[in-house]
Amino acid sequence: MFTSMRQGDEKPKVTRELLLRVLTYAKPYWWHIAGMLLTILASSALSVFTPLIFRQLIDTILPNKDVNKLVMFALALLLVPLLNGGISVIQRKLNVTVGEGVIYDLRVALFVRLQRMSLRFFTNTKVGELMSRLNNDVVGAQNAISNTIVGIATNLIEAAAILIVMLSLEWRLTLGSVLVLPLFILIARRLGERLRVIAREAMDLNAQMNAHMNETLNIGGALLVKLFGRSNDEGERFRQRAAGVRDMGIQRAVIGSSFFVMIGLVSTVGTALVYGYGGWLVIEDKFTIGTIVAFGSYLGTLYGALQGLAGAPVEFSTSMVSFERVFEIIDLPHDIEEKKDALILKDVKGELAFENISFKYSINENIMLSEVKRYGSMANVTAVMSGGKKTTDDGPQTMPKGKNGQSSMVNHQDERPASDSPEAAQTSQAREVALEGISFKAAPGQLIALVGPSGAGKTTLTYLIPRLYDPTSGIIRIDGHDLRDVTLDSLAASIGMVTQETHLFHDTIRTNLTYAKMDATQAEIESAARAANIHEFVMGLPDGYDTTVGERGYRLSGGEKQRVALARVILKNPRILVLDEATSSLDSESEALIQDALKRVMAGRTSIVIAHRLSTILAADLILVMDRGRIVEQGTHDELLATGGLYSQLYETQFRGEKV
Template identity: 50%
Template sequence: MHDGGWWAFISHDEKAGRPKVSGDLVRRVWQYARPYQGQIVILLITIGVISSLSLLTPLILRDLIDVTIPSANRTRLNWLALALVAVPIINGLVGVVQRRISSQVGEGMIYDLRRSLYHHMQSMSLRFFTNTRTGELMSRLNNDVIGAQQAVTGTLVTFASNVFSVIATMIIMMAMEWRLTLVALIILPVFIVLARRVGRLLRDIRRESMEHSAELNAAMNETLNVSGALLVKLFGQERRELDRFSGHARDVRDVGIRSAVVGRWFMMGLGVATAIGTALIFWLGGILVLEGTFTLGLIVAFSALLGQLYGPLTALTNAPVQLAQSMVSFERVFEVLDIPLEIEERPDARALPEAQGAIEFEHVYFAYDDETKPAGLSDVARFSWRGGAQHLKRGKADGSESPTFVSSRRWAVADLTVKIQPGELVALVGPSGAGKSTITYLLPRLYDPSDGTIRLDGHDLRDLQLRSLAENIGMVTQDTYLFYDTIRQNLIYARPDATQAEVEAAAKAANIHDL
C-alpha cells in the first residue's frame, strides 16, 4: 500500500479537476498589461541581450583552451581574459535596467488591479458587506493581489528569460556538436511529464491555501477588533476562539507542508533527470575526445552550455507550475470584480439641487434574502467568469410574472406606500425586525428595493446621482464608527472643507467640545 511520497506524486489523478490557465484569464490579465506595452518591448530586448551575453563565456573558454593557449598568443590571451571580466559587468548593468523596467510594469499593473478591486468593493451595496467577513475582503485585496504581483514581476519575466536562453543555447550547441545536443534533449519528455502532473496538483493546493488563509484572516479580524474583543471577554470565550483560530492556522500549516513536500519531490525528479543527461553527455563526449574527434576545449564549452541549457530548461518545465499557482491569484481577484453591482448609477443620472425633503414610497417591497442579488463573496460561483454567464430572472412584486414572488421570500418591507412632506417629523415604531432600519437604508440607496419606487422631491432615486443623494441625506446611526484618526478629522470626514467655527459648533452639539 502506497500512502504518499513519490508514488503519491506520480500517481496523482490528472483527470481530477484539470485546472489550467485559460485563454480568457490570459486575455483579462493582458488588459492590465496593455498600457505598458512600450516598456514590455524594452524589457524583452534587455532579456535577449542578457541571454546572448551569457553564451559568450563558454565560447571564450573554448577559444582559450583550443586556440589561444596552444598558440601562446599573449595578446589574444589578454583580450580574452579582459572579456571574461567585462561580460558579467555588462550583463549585470543590463540586468539592473531589466529589473527596473520589470518592477515598473509589475508594480504599475498591480496598482491598477488593486485600485480597480478597491473601487469595485466600495461600489457594492450594504448587502455585500453584511454578508462578507472583512478578513476575506482583506485577503483578496492584499494576499491575492500580492500573489498576482509575483506572477508579473517574477514568473512571467523569468519565463521570457528562460525561453531566450534555451533557444540561443540550443542553437550554439547544435552548431558545435549536433550528436551531443540530441543526447542532451533525450530527457526532455521527462521534464514535460513531471511538470504537467505537478502543475495541476500544486495549483489545487495553492487555491486551497488561499482559501484557508482567507478564513484565518477573517477569524483574526472578527475577534481582534474592539467590538469583537469586547464580546469575547464579556462572555469568557477566549479558549473557544483560540481553538477556532488554531483550527484555521492548522489548515494553513498543513497545506503549506503538502505544497513543500510535493515541490521537493518534483525538484528531486528534475535533479535525477538532469544528472542522467549530464552523465550521458560526458560519457559520449569523453569517447569522442579519446577518439580524437572532439577537442578538450569543445567539451569544456559544451559542458558549460549544458548547465545553461538544463538550468533554464528546468525552470521552464517548472514555469507552468509557478504560472498556474500565480494565476490563481488573478482568478480570485477577478472573481470579486465579476460580482455585479446591485446599486448602479445610470449614465444619465442627474444631480439633485438642494433637497426640499418630499419623500414618497410607492408599493415598495424589499427582502434581504433576494436571490437575484449577490449576497457577498460566497456568491462568486454564481457570477464569476469561470462559471459562465448567469441569467437570473427577476419576478414582479404583484405576482404577475412569478406567482411565488411574494410568498417565497421573507419581506423586510412589503407593499409600503407612504408620503412624507418637507419639514414633517416622522417616527417609525415597531418591534425588532419590522423594517424600521431597512426603510432608512433604502432612502440613501444603501439598498435598492426589490420592487416599487422611492422618490425624493418627485425624482426616482435611481435617476439621481449617488453623490447627490449622499450630500442631501443625513443619517445618524445607533453605533458610531470612528476612524483611527483625530477627533477633528472624524468630525470633518463628510465635510473636509468645514471651517473651524463649523467644527466647533458640531463639537458643541455633540457635547464633546471640552475634549
C-alpha cells in the first residue's frame, strides 16, 4: 500500500490505493455525506445573495429613496444569516455523525486486531504506543473524512459559485483577482511540506511521552520508581520528553500561523489590484459603486475559499500520516493464525502430546510495530527508558524482553538465569534456543510435574499449550488434533492457566472471578472461592465480593491474589489445567488447604504443574526434569531418585526436609 522510499525520507507518498482505502471508511456514511453536500450547496447559494443585496441597495434603492424595497431588502439581510445558521447546525450534526462514526469504526478495527495478536507482539510493543494509535491517530485519521474532505468540497463549490457570479459582473476584474492564485499554490506547497514533517514528528514524540507515562504511572512502575528513589530522575526524563512535545507544538503553531499570514498578504495584493482597477472603472463611469462593493465582498469570500483549498493538502497529508499509523496495525499479520476451516473442540478428554518440540524466542519484524519511522525498514523499535534504538544488522540490537527484562538468549518471562537462583544447576541456562526436542504424552486425568533449575524452560513449555506462542518445529496435539488445526476460542475454553505473576483487573472480586464464566451464579462463585480457600477472606471484607481489588490487584497480598486467580480458573472448569507456581506465595496453612482443594480440582483433568513443592511431585503420575530447554530425565519420584541425576540434586537442595 505504501510506496517504498529511502530510510531518511520524511515525505510519505499518498497513493491511489491509500486514498481508496481511506474512502472505504466513508462508505457506510454516504447518506450523511450526501446530506452534507446538499447543505453546502444551499449555504453557498445563500452566500451569493448578500453582496447582490448590498449592490442593489447602493445602486438602486438608496438613490431612488424606495422605502418599501429598503424594508424588504433589510429583512432579506436578516433572513439570509438565519437560514445559513440553521443550515450550519444541520451540516454540523451530519459532519459529527460521520466523524464520530469513523472514529468508532477505526478504534473497533484496531482493538479487535490487537486482541488477536500474539504474546510475542505485546512483549515487544509499548502500551503507550498502542494507546497513541487508538486515541491520537484515530482522531487524526477521521479528520481526513469528516473535516478535510468536507472542507475541500465546501471551498470548491463556494469558489466556483462566486467565480461564476463575478465573471457575470465584470470578467476583467475577475481575471485580475485570480492572478495571485499561483502564489497561493507556491506558499501552500513550501510550508505544507514542513508542516507535514512536523506533524509526523509531533505524533512520534507524543507516542514516546505516552509510553513513558504508561511505564512509570502503572502500579508496578510507580512502586519500582519509589523503591529505587528515582522520582527526580523520572521527572527529568519526562520533562525532556514533554519538552520535545512542547517545542514541536510551538513549531507547528508558528509555521501554521506564518502560513496563514503569508496567504493573507497574498490576498491583500489581489484585493488592492481589484479595488485599484475597479475604482478606475468607477471613475470612468464603467462600473457602479454598488458593483465594486459587491465585488469586494465576493473577493473576501473567494480568497477565504482559496485559502482553505491551499491549506487542504497540509491538513489532508497530516491526516494521511494518522491513517498510515492506523493501517500499520490493521495490516500486521497474525503471528498465531487460525485456519479458516479450524476445528471446534468439543467433549475434550484432555489428552496432551508434545512431539519433538523446539522453540526459539525470535522476532519476526513483519509482525512487529515500528515506533518512530512508519515506513521503509520496520526495524527501529525505540526503548522506553533509555531511548535506545534497535538498529540494522550492522549495529547493536535490543533483544526481545520478558517481564524481568530478560532477553531471548536466556529464556522468557519469570524464569531467571540459573546463576541467580540458589537451587540452580552449576551450568548456565543462557542459550539461544529456549526448548529443544521436547517429547512427552499426558493421558487424560494425569498429573505431569515440571521441575528443573530456573530458566530451564518450564514456563516456556506451558505457554505453548494454549498457543500463546507456536513452536518453531514439532507438533503439539490435544486429543489427537494439532493445536494449529483447532479454533483459538475452543482451545482457550479447554485450558485453564494460573501463571506465576497473577493479573487482576482494577475491578471487584466478583468481576475478576466471573471473567472465567460470565454467567456464573453466586453459588458457583462461592463454590469456586471455597475450593481455593478464599471465600472466608472475601466475606470478611466490607463489601464482600463487590470489593475493588485495586490496580492489578495490589490491594491484596500475593497469596490472596493467587487464591483469587485459582478460584477463577476453578470457575472456568477446564479439561486441562496449567499451574505455574500456583501456591508459591501461600503460607503453610493456606497451602495445605489449597493442596487439598487441588486434588479434587485436578481429579479427572489433565494437569501440567510447574512444581516446587514435594507434595505436588509425589502426587504426579510423571515428572519431567528440564535443563537448558531439554527434558533430561522423566519418571516417578522414586525412579528419578534412584538414577542419582539432576532430579536427585534438586531434591537434595529443594525438597528434602519438606513436610508432606
